[in-house]
Amino acid sequence: MSILVVGSVAFDAIETPSGRRDRCLGGAATYFALAASYFTPVRVIGVVGEDFGAEEEGVLTRRGVDTRGIEHVSGKSFFWSGSYMKNLNEAQTLNTELNVFQSFSPRIPAEYEDSEFLFLANIDPVLQADVRRKMPKVKLACGDTMNYWIKDHAENLARVLPTLDVLLINDTEVKMLGKENNLLTAARKVLDMGPKSLVVKHGEYGATAFFGDHSFAGTHSTTPFRAPALPLAEVVDPTGAGDSFAGGFFGYIASQPELTPAVFRRAMFYGGVMGSFAVERFGTERLQQLNPKEIEERFALFRELSHLE
């Protein structure tokens, strides 16, 4: 089933210990869409400037991604420049130019209205809430956020959380949002804010899912679920790892007839799989040219890595 993703489409300049790229296609929606495209049809809502041409659009359309919701306006696309020279686990932002993204106001094309799955990438929670309100009939809504919104836009974020089936968030963010240093306690407090479930990303240590008291996904369980990450000898470029995780995770869920506990668990593994591919090369290079066999082989490796039998 189709996923609608709303988020940034951008250009990035990146330097890491493995090298640098002065300009590559990036943005949360781009990484998400490419990763999810291996599992299910994807539709994108975003905004770009005049510097986004046929070549960039082709990166998405070659993977079958529906780009009719990407608005082209005059001006330059969102540009981000970051360095991982000091710490591969955390980008140091060198420059952010919002450009056309500054006045981004998501419009939902009529052709997208029947989307059954909605991914709200990391954007202003006011926009997230607006899109969510306009898509009341989606089967599942999943959202991402970041420290900036947690710190300075907490009230707006609080309005989005109860409308989400899954909140994707990282370790630091869940502790900041839950105002607790303990992972489990923080997760419980964030679940109390309304999302039906929570997937906390631990970077190189994998991810943990937490479920509320709801009977979400037929879990009827408050036991968390931990998915591993693959130890990699070289992380070429960590940019987009979280959005690629989200794409693998939600893409797999959308490809299945029903959300069951087993589907949720496998989705966590596919999230890790797509994240592990993303960081093997700069930007979206690796995500552009995967094939289903490689994905299944890596899924099998994740299982071998973590299963008793």
Next chain:
Amino acid sequence: MSILVVGSVAFDAIETPSGRRDRCLGGAATYFALAASYFTPVRVIGVVGEDFGAEEEGVLTRRGVDTRGIEHVSGKSFFWSGSYMKNLNEAQTLNTELNVFQSFSPRIPAEYEDSEFLFLANIDPVLQADVRRKMPKVKLACGDTMNYWIKDHAENLARVLPTLDVLLINDTEVKMLGKENNLLTAARKVLDMGPKSLVVKHGEYGATAFFGDHSFAGTHSTTPFRAPALPLAEVVDPTGAGDSFAGGFFGYIASQPELTPAVFRRAMFYGGVMGSFAVERFGTERLQQLNPKEIEERFALFRELSHLE
């Protein structure tokens, strides 16, 4: 089969956000012996002072631990005082009094010579090498170490490593020893120093095993293995978590007729299980009064927490 453990038996004073204890039985050998005692017979070699009496000895003997190798000498036992008020993941040492431990020279009682499994807890690598040399026929030798020995006694440590079947070490230590910031690269470099396998503990994120090119444990594989840790709402006292992990891990291995890849994997889970019990109460309180049913239930929880089916 019997495990011989050589290490510290001590008194600890501990403060954590959950409270404080001015004096409780501690030491790596104590935590290890109690945790392993639920799986297999355990024999201890250590040294204590006059302050170690029938009550302390009873903690070990009530769990069937053979304490004939604990030497009693005049003076005071090893004393350690630490605080976790600032950081539950890392003890701040307030005071260390080596006392009788300063001149510890492990002697192996004749009754211990047929031990098939040897655990060298975190002590001076010169002593570790000496004990290892005196026990050439053990089926498996497992060892622990810490940053102090890695930094300032690297040459001595280098002599122990090739004699170990399993080196237990934490994240920071493996990176320090391998002189690499990347976990996998560091692990490979440490494997090149001689241990047949490596278990890297990640605290609340579980542990990862790495295997060399050896055909150790019938693995014939260079795929790592990741075991989860249980997200806990309250860590009452982290002291001894690593030694309890070691006790569960090595105790389970020693209880099995043969070391296979499946046994190694289950052992990693039992390590996590015993570590998770240890931190639920102060000192060794929880480890003194477990029962096999609780252990199996928690093992099942670890499986549920991490397995796709």
